[in-house]
Amino acid sequence: MSVRDEREPLDPRTTSLYDYALFRHGIEPDGRVPRKGFPLPDGPSEPRREELTWRQGQAEVTDALTPLLRDPDPVRAAGAVHRRVAELASTGRSLRAHTARLTLTDEDTARRTARQLTRTGTDAAAVGVGMALLIRLGEAEDVPYLKALGMLRGLADTASAALDPLDRQAAALLVIRSRDRSGELTSLIDAIATGDAEAVRSALLSLPDEDRALWLGRRIAEAADLHGLLRARPQDGDLLALTGRLLHRMADQQDSRPEILDYGPARAVYEALVRHADRLPPTQEHRSLLLSIALDLHSGAPVLLNWRPGRRRALLHALDRLLPEAVPAPAPVAEPVLGDRRAEWFRRNRHLPFDRAEDGDRPRWEVVVVHRSADSSAVETRILADGIPLCPALFGKGCGNPPEYLIDSGRLRAGPEPREVQLVEAYCTEGCCGALYVTIRREGGEVVWDGWRGAVGPTPPPYRFDAAAYDGELARAERDHSWCWPARSTARLIGAGLRDRPELTARWELAPYWIGTDWRDPDTAVVHLRHEPSAPPPGTGGSLYFTWQLPGDDGPPQDRAAAALQRLETDDPKAFATFGGGNGELAAALGYRTPPRAAGA
Incomplete structure (x- = not known):
């Protein structure tokens, strides 16, 4: 941390939060910051005003703070902000969120007040206002103060947002510390604190290849300066393998906006990985990893990076030359293991990112179905228009709907009547964060995609495709x-x-609710059914849900499916499928017991 400015706190009898943060960090024997941050000094409990809507809260904060932020005297303005936010009785989190959205008529004046608040402020709500202003107005000189305040409980998110454009490593460290609930990344944080690149490399390589450790992939790469490590060790096979896993994790759109789009050195790191990929031992694991990278570069979110002309295609050509040709399908085994699944996954997907590598071979409208990894049941439909993947470009909060929903159902077919189709639903459900819809219609010799609904940002323009090419x-x-x-x-x-x-x-x-493969066991087919009795017991209603699992065996899929359909002709699935929940009163009346919650749920 930098030496504190020689300025008096707003209240000489009270220590500023900045000084308090430095003090708390200084008295820690090992110098570590707790995951939730150091507790704030004792003070009044944070008020709540549940009756305010978001719009009302924004209006209240705007009316209260906008005049104060125009005051040219930062000391006087900061004092007024302290008093005014106490009168608002709004939560600190809401106050910071609304402050970050204020329209500022004089940014220089507001910046001076923000600095006065962050450097000498004594109240968490008022200091949070200053930090929120620095998300837009911060400069290099603000970094030490933001890093210190980010050590305090409840301020890490705002501090990391303000640090992001100024010091990505500092921002990443704050995010990792506050969100690493498993503690898997503690050793990495400690290694970074030493400044020893070899210690950082060792800590990186010790991370388990599991979601609980790598889900903060971009922040791990930023905090550890992965790009710098690669420049210093371009032929380090272990580091290259980890780089591939982190890039693939960042490109994943399963649960949010793909992190790869916010990773500054993404293109350079892809270049370094592919350039030295021949240093990776030729194991099935590494071949599958490189093929996953190729699939990402072919039709995933990395397509949206600002590539120089021809560079992405050149990387795909290099990977195509490096990867071995797919071997014939192996004989089926009774109980597939991950190694077998990887080999089979590689065989099925080896051609996919390379069959249409030349621009002239790619249609204007393209459908790419991607099974993302051998040990997962996740399959997405990627739709590209003029080579651009539409789901990450227009929505970015989940991956494309599965092919059973979009392709097998005929939803993408263009008929004379317009049809609205959901292309992607937010990872957290449509009711929470929305979904992306388009209306498909045939108009003469063209298929038109327009009537977009749910897109993030400006409404996309209509897309027009040659009908014959589209149908083909x-x-x-x-x-x-x-x-x-x-x-x-x-x-x-x-x-x-x-x-x-x-x-x-x-x-x-019964009615089919969802049919696919088990999320944890890709070799088990699953049929989810919904039961809505036509004559429910008096006083009940709603639906019940049942799950029918069909574990893998040696039989051909056609025979297994035929046997399942034949069983439905004579046997009621409610008698042999697993009850999965639903309306509690209906379940009790019909004699079904609500299943216990899974451990850790």
Whole structure:
């Protein structure tokens, strides 16, 4: 931390929060900051005003603070902010969020007041106002103060947001410390604090290849200066393998905006990885990793990076030359293990990112179905227009809907009547963070995509595609099942059978809810069914849910699906499927016990 400015606190009888943060850090024997930060000094409890809507809160904060931030005297303005925020009785979190959205008529004046608040402020709410202003107005000289205040409980998120454009490593360290609930990254934080690059490398390589350790992939790369480590050790095979895993994790759009789009040195790190990828031992794990990188570069979020002309295609060509050709399908085994799955996944996907590598071979409208990894059931439909993946470009809060929903169902087909289609739903459900919809219609010799709904940012323009080319590409995607593995094929065939013969489940007052493969076990087909009794017991209503699992075996998918459909002709699934919950009163009346919550849920 820097030496504190020689300025008096707003209240000479009270220590500024900045000085308090330095003091608390200084008395820690090991210098570590608790995950939640040091507790704030004793003071009045934070007030709450639940009755205010977001719009009302924004209006109140705007009216209260805007005049004060125009005062040219920063000491007087900061004192007024202290008094005014106490009168607002708003939570610190809401106050910071609203402050960050204020319209400022004089940024220089507001910056001076923000600095006075962060450097000499004594109240967390008022200091938070200053930090929120520095998200837009901060400069290099503000970094030491933001780093110190970020050590205090409740201020880390605002501090990291303000540090992001100024000092990415400092921001990343704050994010990791506050969000690493498992403690997996503590050794990395300690190593970074030493400034020893070799210690940082060792700590990075000791991280387990699991989501709980790598879910903060971008922040790990920024905090450890992965780009700098690669420049110093360009042929370090272990470091290259970790780089590939972090890049693939950053490109993943499963649960939020892909982090790769916010990782500054992303293009340079991709270049370094591919340039020296021949240093990786030729194991199946590394081949699968490089193929995953190729799939990301071909049709995933990394396409949206600001590539120099031809560079992304050159990286794909290099990976194509490096990866071995796919071997014939191995003989089936009774119980597939991860190594077998990886080999089979590689065989099925080896061609995908390279078949249309030349621009002239790629249609204007393209459908790419990607099974993201061998040990997962996640399959997404990536739709590209003029080479741009639409879901991350227009939405960015989840991956494309599965092919069973978009392709097998015929939803992407263009008919004379307009049809609205959901392309992607937010990872947390549509009701929380929305979904991306488009209306598809045929207009003469063209297929038109317009009527966008749910896009992030400006409304996208209409897309017009040659109808014959569109139909041809969709027909190709409907025929191409190379992404599919046996259990998924079984599930798809069951789904198709139930679409053709809805009476198989209707006779039991059931309807298919979702059909696919088990999230934790890709070799198990799963049929989820919803039960809505036509005559529910008096005083009840709603739905119940049942799960029918079909573990993998040696039989062909066609035979397994046919056997499942045949069983539905004679047996009520409610008698053999697992009850999965639903309306509690209805379940109790019909004799179903609500399943216990899974451990850790």
